[in-house]
Amino acid sequence: MFEEIDDPVEQEEVYERLSAEDVDKEIRALLGSPASFAKLRTIAATLATGLSGLTGEDLINEAVVRFYEGRRKWPCGVHPLVVFKSTMHSLASGARKCADEGPIDESVALATVDVKDESTDLRPQVHGVVTLTPEGALSAKEQLVAVYAAVAGDEDLELLVMVWADGLRGDEAAKELDWDKKKYEAARKRLTRRLDALDPDRRLK
Amino acid sequence: MNKPSNFNNFVDALTQELINMPDEQVLEGKDVAELQADAQALLKSARAEAGRRRLAAAKSGIAALRNKPAATGSPVLNVSAADARRFIAQAQNDTRYTLAARKLGEMSDEEVFRLYAQMKRLEDARNKGGEA
Numbered sequence: 001m002f003e004e005i006d007d008p009v010e011q012e013e014v015y016e017r018l019s020a021e022d023v024d025k026e027i028r029a030l031l032g033s034p035a036s037f038a039k040l041r042t043i044a045a046t047l048a049t050g051l052s053g054l055t056g057e058d059l060i061n062e063a064v065v066r067f068y069e070g071r072r073k074w075p076c077g078v079h080p081l082v083v084f085k086s087t088m089h090s091l092a093s094g095a096r097k098c099a100d101e102g103p104i105d106e107s108v109a110l111a112t113v114d115v116k117d118e119s120t121d122l123r124p125q126v127h128g129v130v131t132l133t134p135e136g137a138l139s140a141k142e143q144l145v146a147v148y149a150a151v152a153g154d155e156d157l158e159l160l161v162m163v164w165a166d167g168l169r170g171d172e173a174a175k176e177l178d179w180d181k182k183k184y185e186a187a188r189k190r191l192t193r194r195l196d197a198l199d200p201d202r203r204l205k
Numbered sequence: 206m207n208k209p210s211n212f213n214n215f216v217d218a219l220t221q222e223l224i225n226m227p228d229e230q231v232l233e234g235k236d237v238a239e240l241q242a243d244a245q246a247l248l249k250s251a252r253a254e255a256g257r258r259r260l261a262a263a264k265s266g267i268a269a270l271r272n273k274p275a276a277t278g279s280p281v282l283n284v285s286a287a288d289a290r291r292f293i294a295q296a297q298n299d300t301r302y303t304l305a306a307r308k309l310g311e312m313s314d315e316e317v318f319r320l321y322a323q324m325k326r327l328e329d330a331r332n333k334g335g336e337a
Contacts, residue, residue, distance in 0.1 A: 035228030068255030
């Protein structure tokens, strides 16, 4: 289902990698914390926006599988949510790339083996079954438009999305918006709730 | 409003903001028990899937190794039964090989070819080892 594209930040060789045992500890700690899991779901739901047939939960699941497989390395000293964000972003980009290249014959897809990046991913990669179609995926630009659509009607949230997309965050973003801390945090919380709802699995609940 | 197109910036900012958000703010209005159950179910399922994939990769590796000699074996076996018997007869006097005490004449051509192929592979491996 996924063809991974290497994330330039995540895949840089400058990072030391955690051992398999430590990766297991990190994953268990992250998934063992309800708050961290909720945060992870918000990121995943956002990244899965516009990926037809893929939900945020699929991205989280695939990322965990790859960490346990050893196909994805876990850099030392990086926050677990950032590590997952990078991995899920790569998976989502790969899924979009597959979709752009068109559907693949399921009977031959599993026989395709290659090695994409020897520095971080030493195992042969078997391309999974692709369920996406070209019209089913959105480009990154369109994904941002989908995020805007999710907050449409709430001007504060539209502004918050805009400053984050401009690369601002935290105090810098609040200053740009001329908001006090209370207003900024309230809008941030509201935005994360809207993003959660982007995941069809969450929307049903 | 002029809408920027940098989705990556947005996701990076979102991730950092979530890291900075207090847990109680994130969990407000959410079913904590359900979150825990979902996370544990995902962990269990993903670990099982990782195990299945690793096993499949290992099997695939073994299959590739098995196929390799067959692929390279055909030119090696491009000899007559007589030549193969001659090679084995000479090898019986070579201390590098330990051959079963069996008369070459009692062996079928098929057995001779099999033994010949094995010895050739052994010889190739030794030669490669010597080069390394």
